[in-house]
Amino acid sequence: MATDLPARDGATGGDARRANDTSDVARMLKRAGLRPTRQRLSLGSLLFDGRDRHVTAEMLHEQAIRAQVPVSLATIYNTLHQFTRAGLLREVAVDGAKSYFDTNTRDHHHFYVEDQSRLIDIEGASIAVTGLPEAPQGMEITHIDVVVRVRPRR
Known part of the structure; x- marks a missing residue:
């Protein structure tokens, strides 16, 4: 039952990389190997504001x-x-054509609230995935995304 799984709605506890101003964003971009252009700094300041977020490009x-x-x-x-x-x-694909970008890059999964087009974090340890096949030769599994679709009870 879905209510047995602990969930967070992105308000706390996210990734350690947080930025409060453009100098923080510039340092974060440089550590990631990206040149801190004006547009990256502006968008980074909007994205990395100290809380976990799921955003679309729009x-x-x-x-x-x-x-x-x-x-x-x-x-x-x-x-x-x-x-x-x-x-x-971290990119989270929903419905094939719609992608959300998550500022929390740690291992975790998501509830997708269908009628609100909204993601809610599920802690990574809350879901166990078993029976994975071996990765093809020369490949490794980097992570697993589980999206649990939910809607209000009828």
Whole structure:
């Protein structure tokens, strides 16, 4: 039963990499091997604000517009993917075509609240995945994403 699983809604306890201002973001980007461009600094400051978040590119674009950060949606997609490749974000695919970017990069899983299009964290130790096949020759399993879809009871 889903209520037996402890869940967090992203308010606390996330990844150790947090930034409070652009100098923190610049250091974080440099440690990840990314050049701290003006757009990366601006978007990083919006993303890494001290709380765990699940954002889509469209959500971040709206936030950037409200913060008067002049950036295109294409640049946001590119930056989110660069941050993901650098290990600063984790991409969570939902419904094949929709991706969320998670600032909590530790091992954990998600509830997906279907009628709200919202992710809620499930701690990694709460779910056991057994019976995994061997990875193909020359490959290794990097992580497993479990998305548990939920909706209000009818």
